[in-house]
Amino acid sequence: MGRIPCCEKDNVKRGQWTPEEDNKLSSYIAQHGTRNWRLIPKNAGLQRCGKSCRLRWTNYLRPDLKHGEFSESEEQTIVKLHSVVGNRQWSLIAAQLPGRTDNDVKNHWNTKLKKKLSGMGIDPVTHKPFSHLMAEIATTLRPPQVAHLAEAALGCFKDEMLHLLTKKRIDFVGPATPAISGDPRVAYNADANVNDDKEDTIQKIKMGLSRAIMQEPNNDKAWTMMGPTGEPSDGLAGMCDMYPAAGDGFRYGGTAYGNDGEGSAWSQSLCTGSTCTGGAADQHGSGTHEKGEDDDGEEAEGGKAARKGDTSMFGSDCVLWDLSDDLMNPIV
DNA sequence: AAACCCAGCAACCGCTATGGG
DNA sequence: ACCCATAGCGGTTGCTGGGTT
Numbered sequence: 001m002g003r004i005p006c007c008e009k010d011n012v013k014r015g016q017w018t019p020e021e022d023n024k025l026s027s028y029i030a031q032h033g034t035r036n037w038r039l040i041p042k043n044a045g046l047q048r049c050g051k052s053c054r055l056r057w058t059n060y061l062r063p064d065l066k067h068g069e070f071s072e073s074e075e076q077t078i079v080k081l082h083s084v085v086g087n088r089q090w091s092l093i094a095a096q097l098p099g100r101t102d103n104d105v106k107n108h109w110n111t112k113l114k115k116k117l118s119g120m121g122i123d124p125v126t127h128k129p130f131s132h133l134m135a136e137i138a139t140t141l142r143p144p145q146v147a148h149l150a151e152a153a154l155g156c157f158k159d160e161m162l163h164l165l166t167k168k169r170i171d172f173v174g175p176a177t178p179a180i181s182g183d184p185r186v187a188y189n190a191d192a193n194v195n196d197d198k199e200d201t202i203q204k205i206k207m208g209l210s211r212a213i214m215q216e217p218n219n220d221k222a223w224t225m226m227g228p229t230g231e232p233s234d235g236l237a238g239m240c241d242m243y244p245a246a247g248d249g250f251r252y253g254g255t256a257y258g259n260d261g262e263g264s265a266w267s268q269s270l271c272t273g274s275t276c277t278g279g280a281a282d283q284h285g286s287g288t289h290e291k292g293e294d295d296d297g298e299e300a301e302g303g304k305a306a307r308k309g310d311t312s313m314f315g316s317d318c319v320l321w322d323l324s325d326d327l328m329n330p331i332v
Numbered sequence: 333a334a335a336c337c338c339a340g341c342a343a344c345c346g347c348t349a350t351g352g353g
Numbered sequence: 354a355c356c357c358a359t360a361g362c363g364g365t366t367g368c369t370g371g372g373t374t
Contacts, residue, residue: 016342016368037359054360055343091362102362103342111340337373344366350359 013047017056021046025053026061059103066099070108078105079113083127 028044034057037050046053059065070078074097081093090102090109097105117124123133 014344049344050359051345052343058361059342087363089363106363107341335374337371339371340369342366342368345364347362347364349361352358353356 012041012049012052014049014052017060021048022056022061025056029057029061059101064099065101070100070112074100075108075113078109079117079127082109082113082124086125 024044024046025040028040032040032043034040034054037054039050040046041048041050041053044053048056077096078093081089081096085092090106094100094102094105114124117127121130122128123130126133
């Protein structure tokens with residue numbers, strides 16, 4: 001037996017609400033409150049399901065709702081909380097944003113923020129760099145299994161990458177050299193990226209991954225948490241610290257990412273894998289904690305070494321994360 | 333000008349939690 | 354303790370309008 005429907009679907013209207021319907025619902029609720037949603041449409045003279053009325057009210061008609069653009073600080077809050085609670089607690093995130101609904105937050109995340117992070121080469125699920133995830137796969141597994149698993153993992157963010165590579169130009173701040181072609185983020189640094197062939201791109205990604213697989217594990221240069229001006233953050237375990245950024249461009253850690261000269265001027269240090277939930281934990285697997293960070297959140301040798309800037313990805317003015325040299329070097 | 337594509341958003345679906353009888 | 358109605362929630366769908374070809 002199936003679930004009992006919340007209402008007779010044949011007798012209810014669906015789809016977009018008209019202003020007249022909104023008025024009826026709003027005025028009814030203003031007089032009688034929101035008790036018993038099942039009775040509300042009948043009493044208010046609406047051909048709608050009670051559930052539909054409730055959603056319309058909670059997501060759109062409630063007088064305390066904000067309907068404008070999300071502010072910088074609201075975006076910061078969403079990213080910060082998402083890095084901790086993941087996709088499972090939209091209502092919790094929305095509760096921290098007065099006037100925003102979970103639906104608002106979810107939509108904004110799916111349409112804007114996810115792409116912003118992807119555009120920065122950061123996996124929006126784990127809040128870690130794509131390259132780092134690849135490196136994790138490469139260094140925690142051995143062939144032949146690694147080849148299959150790596151392929152599968154690659155598929156997870158291949159579409160995102162291809163979208164960025166073929167649809168959107170992203171101008172990163174930093175040296176303009178496309179020398180490190182093994183890293184996917186560099187592929188769309190060049191002006192000529194629009195001409196990149198999709199298959200060629202996939203091939204490059206695969207080559208970088210294959211090369212990493214062939215190397216010994218080298219996690220001691222794992223990416224590290226940095227403050228807004230490049231100084232190391234305290235690296236609070238279990239929390240991703242947000243830093244207000246000076247200057248333009250989308251910032252994540254100490255690196256500014258311009259987005260055609262405009263974009264959010266906010267920043268975030270990188271979230272440690274230990275705090276990510278949901279799919280993040282699944283992808284990391286157990287026992288893959290960063291060598292650059294101890295279990296209690298303190299940085300170990302690798303993190304300290306990375307902060308010296310010797311292997312910074314984009315140059316001295318933009319320290320973000322450090323990776324195995326093998327992933328950074330050009331594929332010969 | 334028409335066709336097509338795509339991003340954004342409102343609304344819906346279906347599952348789970350909760351509370352009352 | 355159980356059942357049922359309702360509310361809450363996250364995931365997904367599909368419409369719409371703007372931009373591009």
